[in-house]
Amino acid sequence: MTTSTVPQTTADRVALARRIGTMLRPEVAERDRTGEISVTAFDTLRESGLSAALVPAEFGGGGATHREMGEILRELGRHDPSTAVTFAMHSHLVATQVWRHNHGNDASAVFEKVVAGAILVSTGASDWVGSNGRAERVEGGYRVHARKAPASGCEVGTVLVTSIRWEAAPGGPQVLHCAIPMAAPGVRIEKTWDTLGLRASGSHSVVLEDVFVPDAAISLARPADLWPPLLNVVIGAALPLVMAAYLGIADEALYFATALVAGRTDPHIFQLAGELTNAHTAAADLIEAMFIGSDNLRFANTDDYAARTLSRKTVAAETLIETVRLAIETVGGVGYSRTCELEMRYRDVHGCLFHPLPRAKQTQFTGRVVLGSGPLG
Template sequence: MTVSGIGVDRISQGGPPTGWTAVAQKLGPGFASRAAGYDANDSFVAENYVELKEQKVLAAGVPAELGGGGATHAELCDLLREVGRYCGSTALALSMHTHPVATLTWMWRQGRPVAPMLERIAANQLVLVTTGASDWLDSSGKAERVAGGYRVSGRKRFGSGSPIGDLLLTSAPYDDPNEGPTVLHFAVPMHAEGLTVLDNWRTMGMRATGSNDILLDGVFVPDAAVDLRRPKGVWHPFFNVIPTVALPLVLSVYLGVAEAARELALRQVAAKRDDPEVWPLVGEMENALATGQMAVREMVELCANYTFAPEVATANAVFVRKTIAAEALKLTVEKALETVGGGGFFRGMGLERLLRDIHAAQFHPLPAKPQHRFTGRVALGLDPVT
């Protein structure tokens, strides 16, 4: 591993940036120049998405055979990590599009009939919006059976990228008369009749992700759009896949945010490098960042560029490292602020925005306490959730 201070080598190459990471570095300064303004206005990073589309970044994870960029999973993690150094909101919104693309790529590698969807994403640079994390095992809302499909109503949270989204990937509970409580997974166009994006994303951090609530009022979902049926509230085998693919991508965003905070802190205290009181603060920051880097690296390695075994043990290992990474990266940015001192409290420096943004890491599944419960049950040989 190449090390310069705390190692910031790329997971996929272990060397200088190439390919998609180089694209991120090309776009990054523009993202950084607009980050404070988007944050202050609670506005979506729309201009950044124009540039992402121009560079075909939204199709980076689509296999080259299907018209996409052919990036490996590890290369996607590096891409998001790099974007996170410049603008956390852009990186997080992009990760919420990238992880369903990556999941579709895993499915394609398994021989599932998802090639047409991936080809559409590549050809049209479609923006995917997903609500899977907030729905989790029980889902939310209600699906009612009608001729040819279902009518779905409900309010979906955390629809990142919703201001310019093209396709909503979501789910809804259905009281199946034969199978009992069932969750239906499906995709609907963001312009579907009865679908409304609410302008309500007003948050402490990650303010520019456009993660608005999405209101579904009798939206028609044809039978052909339902791609998965599963028992409600039960750990389904596909949940062994989703976190293993998605969480390394999402946590790579926060790794980039933490690395940006570390770099900013070191620049700010450069004039005090001979002050003995500064040394232990910097050392604590370095330790925390190294812990986060190791945890994220292991998450990426667990996915193994889509060759992982889709088992509970794999998902559990990812969840454990997600908690370790989220806590360590949050501590990194807190220590960066402590290192800088009172000057870091001013918005103009940008450090307080990084601190607010990093706090969002804890809310992605599984949060720490549910993860401890999940992992404890797995270690004791119990079903992970029931």
């Protein structure tokens, strides 16, 4: 993929996402039934240049803005929720590197991999602050053992972006952030993802058994049980993109429901359509505010910014779920049937609850920051 072949405008990128989504749509229901990820989807996203859309143009990528990437994910979410949410996992890792680049750090190695076709797999949601696994210091690097779940897209990914706990580090436990090729010896996938929704996201467990990680692959070593500023960056880069994919799910639920009841004049239908629109508008406005706040991945690395982003995520999640619930209520009993696509979308949209941070953890995080106690107890 060269710069000249990567879509260059928002309209071009969204139109391309729409074409890809339309192509994928006929198989979505079957993949929801079987739980199989679409390899074709990720081959197409790679070949189309969308997987490298966020990479700055000077590194061979598309130079898309943070908001533009959100629009791509939103459009995909209308057609294929599992693919959109999984693609958001790759995209947020790229976005984090763009933030680093914008703040004077060298992110060229990751950009080169992504432009060459790498699909990045994140384990950050389960690792969070303390991480897990076991690292042992050896000559030239570490031997690591861990089980990472969920790891969305691991079956189609090429690089695992993860962290490992090094309990025996001099000076106290550390967390080692690293990138491990999915094809490295000792890396395997266990197909453990069997869920209510987003069944075709391939969010299985990645098992690391005596995997060698060279020193050069360690991007950061930090104290294991202190809040790391890196996570402020990840929150600000990731959550707008992730929630944009879920907004696409709600967009399609709104469209489907209003199209299905068009022409009806029952008073309660007008009432429900108004409530449905209110919920959708609130969700869309909150997610737009997240992108405005990100300042195209130039936001300040502060606890306050992370706390505000997390607050918006929680409220957006509640209103997204309410949107799809109201879509079902608006269309009536048919929406409760598995023959209606709203049933799948209602299951899928609930996935937004489980991205960092779930509501109870978020409110504690934000409350501590607002009251000056810092993110962690």
